[in-house]
Amino acid sequence: MSYEYMWLEKKYRRPLVTIAIIAINVAVYIITSYQSFLVQSSEEWMDKLSYVPALIQTPSQWYRILTSMFTHADIFHIFFNMWFLYFFGISVERRIGPIKYLILYLASGILAIIFHTAFIPVVGSTNLAIPALGASGAISGVLGAYLLLFPRRRLSGCYFILIIPLCFTMSAAWFLIFWFATQVLYGYLKFGGVAFFAHVGGFVGGLTLIYPFAKKISIKVREPLYPIFMEWRTSAGLEKTAKLVVAVLLLAVIGGSAYSTLIAPSMAGVYLYTITTINENTKNMTIDQGVYALSGDYIAPSLGDPRIVFNRFLWANLFKNVRGYPKDTVIQLRYSNPGLFVPDYNLRISLNIDGSAIYDMNDVLKSFNGTVTTNTINVIPTLFGERVAIGDKVMFRCEIRGEDIAGSMGPTVIFPFATVATLLSLAAFYIVVYKDREVAEEEPWFFTPAYI
Numbered sequence: 071m072s073y074e075y076m077w078l079e080k081k082y083r084r085p086l087v088t089i090a091i092i093a094i095n096v097a098v099y100i101i102t103s104y105q106s107f108l109v110q111s112s113e114e115w116m117d118k119l120s121y122v123p124a125l126i127q128t129p130s131q132w133y134r135i136l137t138s139m140f141t142h143a144d145i146f147h148i149f150f151n152m153w154f155l156y157f158f159g160i161s162v163e164r165r166i167g168p169i170k171y172l173i174l175y176l177a178s179g180i181l182a183i184i185f186h187t188a189f190i191p192v193v194g195s196t197n198l199a200i201p202a203l204g205a206s207g208a209i210s211g212v213l214g215a216y217l218l219l220f221p222r223r224r225l226s227g228c229y230f231i232l233i234i235p236l237c238f239t240m241s242a243a244w245f246l247i248f249w250f251a252t253q254v255l256y257g258y259l260k261f262g263g264v265a266f267f268a269h270v271g272g273f274v275g276g277l278t279l280i281y282p283f284a285k286k287i288s289i290k291v292r293e294p295l296y297p298i299f300m301e302w303r304t305s306a307g308l309e310k311t312a313k314l315v316v317a318v319l320l321l322a323v324i325g326g327s328a329y330s331t332l333i334a335p336s337m338a339g340v341y342l343y344t345i346t347t348i349n350e351n352t353k354n355m356t357i358d359q360g361v362y363a364l365s366g367d368y369i370a371p372s373l374g375d376p377r378i379v380f381n382r383f384l385w386a387n388l389f390k391n392v393r394g395y396p397k398d399t400v401i402q403l404r405y406s407n408p409g410l411f412v413p414d415y416n417l418r419i420s421l422n423i424d425g426s427a428i429y430d431m432n433d434v435l436k437s438f439n440g441t442v443t444t445n446t447i448n449v450i451p452t453l454f455g456e457r458v459a460i461g462d463k464v465m466f467r468c469e470i471r472g473e474d475i476a477g478s479m480g481p482t483v484i485f486p487f488a489t490v491a492t493l494l495s496l497a498a499f500y501i502v503v504y505k506d507r508e509v510a511e512e513e514p515w516f517f518t519p520a521y522i
Contacts, residue, residue, distance in 0.1 A: 085160040110144035120201035138366035179210020185271020188488035214276025307507035321332035330488035337480030339364035345376035403427040
């Protein structure tokens with residue numbers, strides 16, 4: 071039996087693993103978003119299930135590596151992820167079989183997390199505390215596998231400009247290379263809101279893992295001496311230009327991961343603050359966390375009262391020891407300003423801070439225990455934007471505890487992760503340049519894949 075005939079048998083199998091993965095993702099989304107009528111997942115669920123790099127040092131939080139791969143933020147997030155998974159996943163699963171496909175999918179998701187963490191020195195240290203979630207990293211691995219398996223397959227698609235469809239047809243190789251290039255470029259440009267290097271890591275993982283999973287066994291088949299019919303086929307593997315572009319992109323990834331290995335051991339100056347507040351008006355106690363970096367980047371807490379306290383210290387420039395207090399010594403911190411300027415809203419508020427504080431050897435606030443009295447700021451949505459007004463004064467009793475998470479994570483987490491990313495990218499480079507023909511399918515010119 072020829073290799074081509076065996077593959078034709080496999081390609082019509084039902085892609086049960088792809089269907090099962092989609093079903094699990096949809097089920098998780100329903101559970102996490104039913105309170106908002108399936109529009110978006112609740113913050114409570116996202117806080118519990120998303121991956122946060124700063125928590126990787128705590129073994130009890132390792133479950134997030136898996137749960138983050140099956141959690142999505144909103145309906146559009148899961149729709150487009152599952153659409154891509156179904157469209158590209160069924161061909162990859164039929165080619166390598168369900169077990170290998172499942173291993174490739176899960177491994178690519180884990181590698182996406184490793185790359186996301188490894189590139190934190192490149193994209194900014196505050197990403198240590200930013201949650202990441204979604205199946206995009208694992209699906210990127212499927213895309214990387216598809217690129218090497220079916221590079222010459224033709225794909226057709228349409229974009230809509232208002233109601234006018236703009237349709238195109240192109241090879242799978244150039245479609246996926248363009249997508250990969252945008253992820254690498256956007257990652258280095260530090261576009262916010264998307265973990266681009268997680269997508270890069272999954273894609274690189276797919277390029278690497280598909281080689282041992284799909285390497286073709288050479289089978290000698292005796293062909294008729296004088297064939298009556300001839301089937302026209304494209305040559306297997308990537309075109310030279312496509313191969314060159316992928317190789318350049320992988321070199322760019324290798325450069326970034328190598329840079330991270332150099333920077334990681336000396337990382338410092340990213341503080342995770344745990345803020346506990348008691349509102350004297352409502353008597354409610356609230357606990358939340360925020361991040362402040364020496365570079366000036368920050369992530370404010372999401373809950374109201376801790377967010378107010380965090381912002382007041384930020385606007386008053388009290389996270390830094392600008393007054394020259396003794397380091398690692400308990401001092402009395404008193405600050406009063408009846409007209410503190412708020413740059414975010416272009417207004418002035420009253421602020422009084424009184425309590426005991428400690429600044430560490432980096433001249434960054436390490437702890438505070440005392441009171442914060444300030445005006446609240448009311449942001450009122452309107453038809454054409456929002457209206458901002460100064461609210462009443464409120465006193466908060468608060469406790470702030472800060473920890474430099476970058477100093478501990480750099481050598482113990484980011485350095486080994488960046489090393490893995492570098493080695494994996496080198497392996498992908500070698501496979502793309504020298505081994506692509508050993509896994510690529512040789513397809514007829516007018517091949518149309520069969521779906522369920």
